[in-house]
Amino acid sequence: MKYSGWPESGELVVGEVDEITDFGVFVDLDEYENKRGLCHISEVASGWIKNVRDHVREGQTVVAKVIDVDESSQQIDLSIKDVNEHQRKEKIQEWKNEQKADNWMEVAFGDDVDDERYSAVANALLAEFESLYDSFESAAIHGTSALEDVDLDDDEIEAIVDTARQNVSVPYVNVTGYVDLRCPTGDGVDRIKEALKAAEGDEDEIPEEIELEVTYVGSPEYRIRVRAPDYKTAEDALEAAAGRASESIEADGGTANYHRDRHEEDE
Numbered sequence: 572m573k574y575s576g577w578p579e580s581g582e583l584v585v586g587e588v589d590e591i592t593d594f595g596v597f598v599d600l601d602e603y604e605n606k607r608g609l610c611h612i613s614e615v616a617s618g619w620i621k622n623v624r625d626h627v628r629e630g631q632t633v634v635a636k637v638i639d640v641d642e643s644s645q646q647i648d649l650s651i652k653d654v655n656e657h658q659r660k661e662k663i664q665e666w667k668n669e670q671k672a673d674n675w676m677e678v679a680f681g682d683d684v685d686d687e688r689y690s691a692v693a694n695a696l697l698a699e700f701e702s703l704y705d706s707f708e709s710a711a712i713h714g715t716s717a718l719e720d721v722d723l724d725d726d727e728i729e730a731i732v733d734t735a736r737q738n739v740s741v742p743y744v745n746v747t748g749y750v751d752l753r754c755p756t757g758d759g760v761d762r763i764k765e766a767l768k769a770a771e772g773d774e775d776e777i778p779e780e781i782e783l784e785v786t787y788v789g790s791p792e793y794r795i796r797v798r799a800p801d802y803k804t805a806e807d808a809l810e811a812a813a814g815r816a817s818e819s820i821e822a823d824g825g826t827a828n829y830h831r832d833r834h835e836e837d838e
Contacts, residue, residue, distance in 0.1 A: 573604040578637045578647065583658060584608070585666040586649075588631045591623050598635060598649060602666070608647035610635055616652050627651070634659045665702070671738075672703035679734040680727075695722045696731075707731065711739035712780045712800045745798050746805040749833060750813045751791045754825030762823040770795060770816035781808050785816075792834060 578584050578600065586598035586608065595611040616626045627633065635649035654662075676689060693703060699721050700706040709717040710732045718728045750770070754762040770785045770793075777783055782798040795812050799805035810829075817827035 574602060575604050577606070577640050577642055578603060580637050580639055582637045583634055583654060583662045584637060584649070585632065585634055585662060588627050588629050588633060591627065591629055593623070596623060596627055596651075598633060600647070601632075602669075606647060608635065608637070608649040610649040610651050614638070614648075614650035614652055632663075634662045665704075668704035669702060672707050675707050675734050675738055676703065678738065679730040692723060692727060692731075698722070707735040708739050708741065711735035711741050714779055741800060743798050743800060744802050744805050745796065746802065746809050747797075748795050748809045748813060748829060748831050749788065750793050750795060750816050751828040751830070751834075752793060752816060752820050752825060753791050753827075754820055754823060756824055759825065762820060762825055765823070766816045766820040766825070766827070767793060769819040770812045772812060772815060776811075776815075777808070778804075780804075783808060783812055785812070788833065 584600050585602060586600045588596055589599045589607065590597040593612070595609055596615060598608045598610060600606040600608055612620055612623055615623055620626065633651055634654050635651045636653045638648040638650050638653075640647050676693065677684065680688065680692065696703055696706040696718075699718075700709065706718070706721075714736075715728055715732055718731065721728070723731075752763045752766050753759075754766075756762060767785050771777075771783060780800055781804065784796045786794045786796070788794050793816075795809055795816075797805045797809045797812070799808055813827075813829040817829065820827050
């Protein structure tokens with residue numbers, strides 16, 4: 572997908588070196604439709620430059636900072652030297668992600684999807700997300716609920732979610748905690764089983780992007796493992812699971828103690 576507008580001053584852009592002259596470099600902007608910028612020789616690299624070709628080559632992909640935009644004269648001034656290595660790598664990754672998202676749009680709606688429908692769907696997603704890639708990643712993690720505020724019909728949302736879950740590699744984190752459960756009553760074993768079942772939660776208590784497992788470690792200690800897209804979500808789910816177990820066992824006259832580290836090392 573290419574933007575039809577103009578970049579803004581200070582923005583980082585990705586482009587391909589199209590022409591090299593004695594006074595600078597012309598760059599075709601990959602993210603903008605029919606837009607070309609000029610990087611003056613003084614903005615190609617720091618220090619004195621004898622030959623521009625010692626620093627860039629035709630066909631090279633570069634990251635540049637937009638210095639100035641003059642729409643009336645159709646001119647975009649760029650600087651390559653003002654982009655540090657960290658910024659360059661981060662921008663290139665962002666650009667690659669958007670290329671992936673562009674391909675996913677074609678998978679979701681067909682490679683023959685017309686420009687009008689593509690733009691309508693893309694604009695609806697960009698109204699709620701910072702980028703198309705972010706929208707697909709969120710759809711892969713949270714399913715249809717991630718797109719409930721997006722102005723798309725159910726079939727379009729389903730197509731995006733299905734495509735996202737088949738193609739997006741979602742980052743996950745794992746956290747572990749422990750809960751000690753004791754119940755002195757005659758049916759204490761059954762009460763503890765009920766508490767463990769409560770910790771595992773019902774379907775409506777555990778979001779679909781979370782995996783939760785409760786296992787026996789050694790009386791009275793039980794391990795709770797959570798796999799989730801980010802640490803905050805994982806930590807919240809872990810504490811909620813321990814809370815459900817505690818509430819259940821305490822209602823039956825037992826006690827619970829939640830802790831993050833094992834009392835003893837695993838054997």
